[in-house]
Amino acid sequence: MIIQPAVQPVWDYDLIADRLRGAGWVYLPLGVESGLALDLLQDLHRQPEDQWRQAGIGRQQDHHTNELIRRDATCWLTGKTDAQQRYLAATEALRVELNRRLLLGLFDYECHYARYDSGAFYRKHLDAFRGRSNRVLTTVTYLNPDWNSSNGGEIVLYDHDDTELAKLQPSLGAIVIFLSEEFPHEVLTANRSRFSITGWFRRNNSTADWVDPAR
Ligand code: OGA
Numbered sequence: 001m002i003i004q005p006a007v008q009p010v011w012d013y014d015l016i017a018d019r020l021r022g023a024g025w026v027y028l029p030l031g032v033e034s035g036l037a038l039d040l041l042q043d044l045h046r047q048p049e050d051q052w053r054q055a056g057i058g059r060q061q062d063h064h065t066n067e068l069i070r071r072d073a074t075c076w077l078t079g080k081t082d083a084q085q086r087y088l089a090a091t092e093a094l095r096v097e098l099n100r101r102l103l104l105g106l107f108d109y110e111c112h113y114a115r116y117d118s119g120a121f122y123r124k125h126l127d128a129f130r131g132r133s134n135r136v137l138t139t140v141t142y143l144n145p146d147w148n149s150s151n152g153g154e155i156v157l158y159d160h161d162d163t164e165l166a167k168l169q170p171s172l173g174a175i176v177i178f179l180s181e182e183f184p185h186e187v188l189t190a191n192r193s194r195f196s197i198t199g200w201f202r203r204n205n206s207t208a209d210w211v212d213p214a215r
Pocket residue numbers: 114122127140154155170185186187196198
């Protein structure tokens with residue numbers, strides 16, 4: 001018997017585009033092959049502590065409110081390691097393929113690692129407000145081996161009427177992609193450390209007298 005090596009899942013761009021055109025969101029349980037997901041997890045753990053920003057730490061008045069809303073820490077990907085470059089190459093290919101199919105005019109992609117310590121959450125929010133942001137598509141890639149339902153930490157997607165659409169586990173290699181302006185979402189309290197990469201494909205909002213910065 002010939003044992004085939006595990007085949008790296010290739011993104012089905014047509015399927016992703018169809019789902020985004022229809023429902024506006026898509027969940028890919030095998031979005032990133034586990035080798036890359038584990039390399040990214042290792043890379044995340046290697047980011048020096050001074051590169052992380054704790055939500056809730058910042059300007060005084062915002063501090064309290066912010067802590068009630070979110071308790072994760074974030075660290076931007078810059079492409080300075082091999083794992084980050086492989087991930088950013090994949091998202092760049094996705095950007096080009098989605099532009100071909102959906103004419104979204106996606107211009108670039110920015111993303112950060114996120115770390116939720118046990119007990120952390122992110123209350124219901126929108127990543128972008130209609131007409132007020134250049135964030136078009138949100139992606140969240142999960143880096144948690146052996147996640148199960150007792151660990152909590154699901155992402156819950158809602159529609160604008162607050163109807164729950166989906167509750168998804170942050171399992172290793174899974175990716176959720178959704179239209180940033182259309183889906184309020186929250187992260188339920190995680191009962192163990194939870195790691196992910198949140199990213200946004202953006203439209204270029206540059207005008208003659210205002211150049212949209214890269215970040
Ligand atoms: C975010 C976010 C969801 C998740 O970072 O804006 O909503 O599942 N993340 O980590």
